[in-house]
Amino acid sequence: MRLLSLKHFLFLSLFTLSLSVFAQQKRSLTHDDYDAWQSIGAEKISKNGNWIGYEVNPQDGDSKLEMVSTSNTSNKYTVPRGSNWIFSHDGRFAAGKIVPQSDSVRLLKLKKTKPDDMPKDSLFIYNLENGKIEKFARVKSFAQPKKKGEWLAIHFEKEGHVQAAAKAESDSSKTESDQKEKPKKSDGTKLLVRNFEGSKKFEYSRVKTYGFSENGDYFFYVKAQEDTLKNTGIFLLNLKTGVSKIIDVQKTDYLSPSFSSNNKYLAYLTTEDSAKSKKPYYDLYLYDTEKETNRKLLSNNHEAIEGMISKNGRIFFSKDETRLFFGTAPDYRTFAYEEDTTILDEDRVSLDIWGWQDAEIQPMQLRNKSREENRTYLAAYDLRNGNVMQLGDEKVPEISVDRNAKNKIAIGTDDRPYRRNYSWDIQIGKDIYIVNLENGHRYMMKENLVGNPQLSPEGKFVYWYSYKDSSWVTFDVATRKTKNLTKNIGVNFYNEQHDSPSMPSSYGSAGWLKGDAGFLVYDKYDIWKVDPTGTMAPVNLTSGEGRKGNIVFRRQKTDSEEEAIDPEKAMMLSGFHELKKKDGFFTASHQEASLPRELLFSDHRYFGFAKAKNADKVIVRRSTFKENPDIYLTDLSFQNLAKVSELNPQQARIKWGSVELIDYMANDGTPLQGLLYKPENFDKNKKYPMMVYFYERNSDGLHIYRPPVPSASIINIPFFVSNDYLVFVPDIKYELGLPGPSAFNCIIPGVQYVVSKGFVDAKNMAIQGQSWGGYQVAHLITRTNMFKAAGAGAPVVNMTSAYGGIRWGTGMSRMFQYEQTQSRIGGTLWEKPMYYLQNSPLFYMDRVETPVLIMHNDEDGAVPWYQGIEMFMALKRLNKPAWLLQYNGEDHNLRLRKNRKDLSIRLSQFFDHYLKGAPAPLWMTEGLPAVEKGRTLKYELSEEEEGMDY
Numbered sequence: 029m030r031l032l033s034l035k036h037f038l039f040l041s042l043f044t045l046s047l048s049v050f051a052q053q054k055r056s057l058t059h060d061d062y063d064a065w066q067s068i069g070a071e072k073i074s075k076n077g078n079w080i081g082y083e084v085n086p087q088d089g090d091s092k093l094e095m096v097s098t099s100n101t102s103n104k105y106t107v108p109r110g111s112n113w114i115f116s117h118d119g120r121f122a123a124g125k126i127v128p129q130s131d132s133v134r135l136l137k138l139k140k141t142k143p144d145d146m147p148k149d150s151l152f153i154y155n156l157e158n159g160k161i162e163k164f165a166r167v168k169s170f171a172q173p174k175k176k177g178e179w180l181a182i183h184f185e186k187e188g189h190v191q192a193a194a195k196a197e198s199d200s201s202k203t204e205s206d207q208k209e210k211p212k213k214s215d216g217t218k219l220l221v222r223n224f225e226g227s228k229k230f231e232y233s234r235v236k237t238y239g240f241s242e243n244g245d246y247f248f249y250v251k252a253q254e255d256t257l258k259n260t261g262i263f264l265l266n267l268k269t270g271v272s273k274i275i276d277v278q279k280t281d282y283l284s285p286s287f288s289s290n291n292k293y294l295a296y297l298t299t300e301d302s303a304k305s306k307k308p309y310y311d312l313y314l315y316d317t318e319k320e321t322n323r324k325l326l327s328n329n330h331e332a333i334e335g336m337i338s339k340n341g342r343i344f345f346s347k348d349e350t351r352l353f354f355g356t357a358p359d360y361r362t363f364a365y366e367e368d369t370t371i372l373d374e375d376r377v378s379l380d381i382w383g384w385q386d387a388e389i390q391p392m393q394l395r396n397k398s399r400e401e402n403r404t405y406l407a408a409y410d411l412r413n414g415n416v417m418q419l420g421d422e423k424v425p426e427i428s429v430d431r432n433a434k435n436k437i438a439i440g441t442d443d444r445p446y447r448r449n450y451s452w453d454i455q456i457g458k459d460i461y462i463v464n465l466e467n468g469h470r471y472m473m474k475e476n477l478v479g480n481p482q483l484s485p486e487g488k489f490v491y492w493y494s495y496k497d498s499s500w501v502t503f504d505v506a507t508r509k510t511k512n513l514t515k516n517i518g519v520n521f522y523n524e525q526h527d528s529p530s531m532p533s534s535y536g537s538a539g540w541l542k543g544d545a546g547f548l549v550y551d552k553y554d555i556w557k558v559d560p561t562g563t564m565a566p567v568n569l570t571s572g573e574g575r576k577g578n579i580v581f582r583r584q585k586t587d588s589e590e591e592a593i594d595p596e597k598a599m600m601l602s603g604f605h606e607l608k609k610k611d612g613f614f615t616a617s618h619q620e621a622s623l624p625r626e627l628l629f630s631d632h633r634y635f636g637f638a639k640a641k642n643a644d645k646v647i648v649r650r651s652t653f654k655e656n657p658d659i660y661l662t663d664l665s666f667q668n669l670a671k672v673s674e675l676n677p678q679q680a681r682i683k684w685g686s687v688e689l690i691d692y693m694a695n696d697g698t699p700l701q702g703l704l705y706k707p708e709n710f711d712k713n714k715k716y717p718m719m720v721y722f723y724e725r726n727s728d729g730l731h732i733y734r735p736p737v738p739s740a741s742i743i744n745i746p747f748f749v750s751n752d753y754l755v756f757v758p759d760i761k762y763e764l765g766l767p768g769p770s771a772f773n774c775i776i777p778g779v780q781y782v783v784s785k786g787f788v789d790a791k792n793m794a795i796q797g798q799s800w801g802g803y804q805v806a807h808l809i810t811r812t813n814m815f816k817a818a819g820a821g822a823p824v825v826n827m828t829s830a831y832g833g834i835r836w837g838t839g840m841s842r843m844f845q846y847e848q849t850q851s852r853i854g855g856t857l858w859e860k861p862m863y864y865l866q867n868s869p870l871f872y873m874d875r876v877e878t879p880v881l882i883m884h885n886d887e888d889g890a891v892p893w894y895q896g897i898e899m900f901m902a903l904k905r906l907n908k909p910a911w912l913l914q915y916n917g918e919d920h921n922l923r924l925r926k927n928r929k930d931l932s933i934r935l936s937q938f939f940d941h942y943l944k945g946a947p948a949p950l951w952m953t954e955g956l957p958a959v960e961k962g963r964t965l966k967y968e969l970s971e972e973e974e975g976m977d978y
Contacts, residue, residue, distance in 0.1 A: 054708065056751045068083065077098055082673060090127075090130050093110025101670055111125050111126075123152065133146065166187075179224075219233075246291050253303075283297040289347050325409055405421050436487060459475050485591050495531040522534060551574075555569045555599075567620065569619075573623055580603065633652070647661055651732065653685075658674060683750045688703075689702075690758075690778070700760075701759050739932045758779070767850075795818050797821065805819065810876055816879075835889060882896050884912065887919055
């Protein structure tokens with residue numbers, strides 16, 4: 029053995045020492061770390077499987093697009109600020125927007141630059157075969173055909189003042205008469221249609237709208253009016269021949285052009301009424317691309333139409349191109365008061381009348397006003413015989429055609445008889461109709477059905493999960509017989525963890541076999557094939573292995589355009605271990621019972637599964653609490669995973685921590701789980717302060733990566749763990765009528781179990797939660813003084829006053845929440861008054877000894893913000909230390925990043941003060957007087973003694 033020289037020995041010693049020092053130099057997260065932390069978005073794999081692309085987005089600043097070769101992952105192209113991007117159908121090109129640099133935009137905003145002169149998006153076209161890139165400035169939009177065709181349309185922005193001035197300067201050589209000519213005004217702009225290679229190009233001016241046929245054979249474009257000339261028009265470009273033809277010209281406007289699936293037809297709406305008309309009427313036109321003929325199909329005076337053709341309706345064809353669907357609406361209704369021009373605006377009465385007989389309360393009506401004003405009813409034109417059918421109307425307003433409009437029937441729904449109950453019963457029924465698309469006839473299939481009926485792929489059956497029966501049901505369209513498919517199977521198909529006073533939902537379904545030969549549904553763990561006629565016995569395709577092993581099996585789609593399942597192909601499954609939280613992929617059969625074959629099963633979280641359409645290549649995201657959810661490349665065997673992206677290398681320099689699964693028992697003996705996050709270099713012999721956060725059940729998220737982000741409402745777990753806190757997240761199981769006691773029953777024994785391990789500083793623990801979690805925080809501090817501080821975001825503290833309130837985000841009454849869902853009381857205020865009182869922390873605020881930081885914002889659309897005020901005022905009246913953060917103009921959770929950063933700082937300052945003895949900030953000791961609002965933030969730390977009492 030050769031001895032090391034002294035020089036080599038010293039070098040290795042210094043190297044080892046430097047690694048040790050580097051390891052010790054890891055630092056805690058700060059609030060300055062948020063902006064640079066990156067995430068992945070818009071990931072795609074090309075159809076041929078040769079390329080993967082994804083956006084890398086920092087939380088603040090400019091993103092980038094990365095495109096990686098699957099044959100050599102070190103071969104990478106990057107587009108700074110690339111977004112909203114696509115692969116060409118042949119996988120040889122990529123195209124997308126390049127957004128302006130954020131710093132430049134900010135600087136120009138400070139200079140009060142006019143909107144037209146602000147930087148606009150550009151477009152890039154990347155040749156992935158040779159690495160060459162083309163760029164186009166000031167691009168409004170772009171598109172390619174939906175299914176195939178190597179064409180790209182590029183629609184440009186109008187010229188801004190700067191561009192116009194530059195153009196004028198370049199035109200200075202023109203004659204005086206030319207220079208005096210004013211530029212013409214138009215809503216249209218330049219459009220370029222080209223193949224990706226750029227060898228074929230077509231350019232058009234003043235284009236307003238455009239679109240491809242699905243297979244890329246045809247392209248329409250609509251020209252806007254120029255000045256006062258009525259020179260509008262709709263045109264058709266044959267991309268095979270390069271010939272552009274006029275379809276229709278000199279109408280006021282052209283709306284909603286739509287191709288049939290095989291390009292035989294192009295339909296559109298048009299009007300000859302003035303553009304300033306308040307009541308324009310529309311005609312429906314049809315252009316035949318084979319015969320090159322155009323004709324008006326319908327006007328508003330057609331006897332089969334109830335009302336008028338609506339510009340808000342969707343225009344589309346049946347797959348076989350025999351029917352054209354469009355929307356109608358009631359004719360314009362006028363009121364004398366509205367039309368009276370002798371009344372000044374200041375003299376007009378403005379009020380809302382809440383009527384007990386109304387189907388919807390006024391806030392919901394106002395919230396849905398625009399939707400109702402634009403409501404349309406589906407109608408159809410039979411292209412074979414010219415028959416017109418009004419399919420939907422005020423009696424049956426909703427008509428659902430299958431995704432590809434290939435079946436001869438549709439489903440009609442009407443919830444009007446039950447709509448009035450929606451304020452307190454969100455599981456109202458609806459009357460279901462079968463609508464014949466051949467003749468427009470309909471009949472009622474089911475009255476007061478609580479479920480979401482859909483058509484099977486071949487249209488032989490209507491199927492739904494029946495909430496009332498907790499079963500899957502089919503309706504045979506031919507025989508008109510209804511069959512319960514799952515009630516006799518012997519396992520539950522409803523959510524077995526459902527714990528609210530409402531009807532439980534299902535676990536979902538996996539789809540239909542080809543020919544409507546079978547229907548795949550989920551129980552809690554396994555996948556079943558059931559015969560829609562009820563003749564054949566159900567088959568457990570996963571052989572009960574899911575329930576036996578506590579593994580939740582779910583089918584993975586390998587074709588995003590799949591209509592029905594090919595039973596000859598292997599079934600790709602995801603598998604999640606309910607207790608151990610392992611995750612992975614398996615295969616099984618679509619036809620018979622088999623033991624799922626494991627492909628990959630590990631202590632990670634997998635998501636974002638996507639297969640290349642024309643290749644056996646797959647991308648998937650993988651994460652743990654420590655491991656960023658990067659993209660991996662593999663195939664359907666999952667034998668080798670190649671890491672494609674590499675985000676957030678700075679994490680290696682940060683103290684991060686770990687997470688472990690905790691099993692414990694609730695006070696009533698129910699087995700529960702929770703997540704315990706520990707600081708890096710955790711020492712079991714030390715005592716750590718502990719934060720406790722909760723919101724129903726979270727333990728399945730063991731392997732979720734939690735990035736450092738400024739708080740929208742709750743503590744950021746990595747931030748607190750990195751700063752030497754323990755964070756415990758327990759699961760909660762609820763008893764009906766006892767939401768507060770249920771929280772106590774589950775959270776407190778979990779905390780006590782963790783404390784019993786010996787490394788928790790039991791004198792320095794805190795709780796924090798938002799919304800429903802905020803309610804539970806408020807309840808717990810009336811029951812125990814074991815926490816030194818508490819944070820409650822948007823807490824409901826008085827169920828009696830909140831019960832009659834409004835969820836302003838939707839306009840709904842809050843009654844349903846207390847009677848049916850999260851609050852779980854299970855009855856009205858007058859049926860169960862004591863439950864409302866016993867579960868309302870406000871009435872027990874005199875018991876609180878815990879300092880509280882409340883956040884409740886004045887535009888909260890979910891929880892009335894006066895709930896936060898009631899809590900604060902009660903504590904203030906009782907002379908208890910409490911602070912209320914009210915972010916002006918903010919919703920239930922903070923939307924603006926500036927406010928999220930502010931909340932993050934205040935949360936950490938508040939808890940550091942109480943749990944670590946850090947000096948309190950001035951906003952806690954002095955407050956923030958109204959006269960200082962907007963002038964200072966009061967983050968500065970007080971010079972008072974540490975750990976001071978208030």
